[in-house]
Amino acid sequence: MPKKVYFKYGVMGSAKSLDLVRAEYNYRERGMDTIVFMPEMDTRTSKKVWSRVGVSVNALPVSSRENLFVLVKKEIEENKRHVKAVFVDEVNFMTAVQIDQLADVADYLNIPVLCYGLRTDFRTQLFEGSRRLLEIADEIEEIKAMCECGRKAICTARFVDGKPVNSGEQIVIGVEQYNSYCRSCYKKLFKSQGDLLFDF
Numbered sequence: 001m002p003k004k005v006y007f008k009y010g011v012m013g014s015a016k017s018l019d020l021v022r023a024e025y026n027y028r029e030r031g032m033d034t035i036v037f038m039p040e041m042d043t044r045t046s047k048k049v050w051s052r053v054g055v056s057v058n059a060l061p062v063s064s065r066e067n068l069f070v071l072v073k074k075e076i077e078e079n080k081r082h083v084k085a086v087f088v089d090e091v092n093f094m095t096a097v098q099i100d101q102l103a104d105v106a107d108y109l110n111i112p113v114l115c116y117g118l119r120t121d122f123r124t125q126l127f128e129g130s131r132r133l134l135e136i137a138d139e140i141e142e143i144k145a146m147c148e149c150g151r152k153a154i155c156t157a158r159f160v161d162g163k164p165v166n167s168g169e170q171i172v173i174g175v176e177q178y179n180s181y182c183r184s185c186y187k188k189l190f191k192s193q194g195d196l197l198f199d200f
């Protein structure tokens with residue numbers, strides 16, 4: 001039986017990794033094997049998915065060129081693993097092709113795939129992997145977080161040297177910081193009322 005692809009998205013600070021670690025633990029506690037993928041470029045966490053409350057799970061870093069379907073199939077056929085679930089952390093950094101490979105894991109290997117990540121980048125635009133998940137995931141769930149004003153946070157802002165920026169590369173490995181806001185507070189970081197947020 002084909003299984004489902006889940007996309008659990010949230011802004012920075014919405015405890016997505018904690019949710020992943022907890023869900024993965026539920027499988028292992030029952031003696032069920034899992035595979036956890038994470039993007040190789042996420043150097044913060046090396047080979048573990050860390051949640052901010054200090055719990056972690058071992059993960060397999062993968063580059064954007066690797067075929068996730070082939071990797072899972074290999075673990076089953078060559079290493080004789082009985083994989084019962086596949087987890088993906090920071091799934092927004094996966095390519096659209098890799099998301100389709102994950103869908104193949106659910107459809108042809110009959111293993112549920114649970115993906116966690118950001119929906120949009122610091123420019124409020126969809127990540128490639130997240131866009132594909134919104135298109136093809138069976139179940140889509142928002143992990144909610146609050147803006148400092150009390151409304152729901154839906155935008156992630158990037159700060160470089162303490163100043164908010166809304167242009168530049170989508171992926172930066174470095175000293176930038178992120179904070180999450182509602183749309184209104186996000187806009188106030190950059191523009192005055194009534195202005196277009198971006199010049200498309």
Ligand SMILES: [Zn+2]
Nearest residue numbers: 147149182185
């Ligand atoms: Zn707000």
